[in-house]
Amino acid sequence: MGRDDDDIGKMVGKAYENQDFIHGRDGRALRILAEYMEPAARFAEYDIADTIVFFGSARILPEDEATKHLESAKKHGGDVEAAERALKMSVYYEAARTLAYRLTQWSKTLEGSRKRFVVCTGGGPGIMEAANRGASEAAGINVGLNISLPHEQHHNPYITRELNFEFHYFFMRKFWFTYLGKALLVFPGGFGTMDEFFENLTLVQTGKLKKRMPIVLYGTSFWQDVFNLEKLVAAGTISPEDLDLFLMTDSLDEAFDHITGELTHYALGKPGARL
Numbered sequence: 001m002g003r004d005d006d007d008i009g010k011m012v013g014k015a016y017e018n019q020d021f022i023h024g025r026d027g028r029a030l031r032i033l034a035e036y037m038e039p040a041a042r043f044a045e046y047d048i049a050d051t052i053v054f055f056g057s058a059r060i061l062p063e064d065e066a067t068k069h070l071e072s073a074k075k076h077g078g079d080v081e082a083a084e085r086a087l088k089m090s091v092y093y094e095a096a097r098t099l100a101y102r103l104t105q106w107s108k109t110l111e112g113s114r115k116r117f118v119v120c121t122g123g124g125p126g127i128m129e130a131a132n133r134g135a136s137e138a139a140g141i142n143v144g145l146n147i148s149l150p151h152e153q154h155h156n157p158y159i160t161r162e163l164n165f166e167f168h169y170f171f172m173r174k175f176w177f178t179y180l181g182k183a184l185l186v187f188p189g190g191f192g193t194m195d196e197f198f199e200n201l202t203l204v205q206t207g208k209l210k211k212r213m214p215i216v217l218y219g220t221s222f223w224q225d226v227f228n229l230e231k232l233v234a235a236g237t238i239s240p241e242d243l244d245l246f247l248m249t250d251s252l253d254e255a256f257d258h259i260t261g262e263l264t265h266y267a268l269g270k271p272g273a274r275l
Contacts (some may be wrong), residue, residue: 025043032172035173036175042162047114048163049099050117050267051120052107052120053120053121054121054128054130054131055121055122055127055187055189055197056096056126056130056187056188056189057126057127057190059125059190060089060090060126060187061090061093062093063087066086066087066089066090069087074126092127093127093129095187096134098134099252100132100133100142102134103117103256104139104140104142105138105139105140106137112271117183117263118135118140119131120180122144122146122147123143123147123155123156124154125154125156126188132156133156133158142158143162143163143165144159144160146164146165147166164213175201178200178203181213182211182216183216184197185216187219188222208259212269214258214262215247216248216258216259217246217248223248229243
């Protein structure tokens with residue numbers, strides 16, 4: 001069956017300018033490759049050697065905002081219980097902000113032409129915003145690896161503009177978290193946070209990462225309520241030493257000292273990252 005002139009007209013032109021092809025099923029491999037090559041080019045342009053990655057909930061508010069919500073709830077008959085919970089959780093926003101600030105200040109003292117241990121987040125609100133904000137307040141560049149989602153996710157205003165990415169594919173976004181990451185700080189969060197924590201923990205446990213990857217679980221009471229990893233040891237599904245693959249703490253100083261100590265010992269002088 002022959003094609004009419006309109007159909008032929010649509011087919012004329014460069015393949016990479018054919019939007020139906022690029023966005024269709026047959027163009028998927030090119031879209032995936034683009035989410036590798038375009039970020040790689042931008043990271044190279046801005047001399048990003050490696051990153052410190054912050055994971056955590058998009059729903060956690062800064063302390064001042066949570067305080068206003070509570071005052072409004074009490075005054076106008078709102079959900080006081082939810083507002084009180086949000087205020088309690090805001091301590092983690094402020095902790096992430098402070099740690100990102102301190103780590104950025106520390107990284108800026110390091111010698112070398114490339115930018116080392118740049119704060120990197122998922123680019124959204126909550127804990128992600130807190131970390132980007134802390135890095136920005138320390139006058140440091142920082143990275144946001146956003147993902148297109150139908151709800152919750154929107155980029156926060158503290159990401160360095162040239163390093164604000166948006167991914168379609170979760171697995172390509174995860175690749176960039178891990179490929180450039182030299183340390184992970186995991187704050188209270190939901191399914192996404194736990195997914196990212198366990199995926200990276202599995203890569204460390206199985207030796208699939210060829211680099212040292214210090215991991216900090218920040219918020220002892222939260223994580224102990226969520227996880228009972230000792231049960232896995234008791235059941236024999238993980239080894240006792242697997243619990244040493246991460247540090248659980250409530251101390252800003254301990255988290256900072258652990259990350260900087262590990263990076264100083266294992267990563268300085270070794271820019272870049274390899275899976």
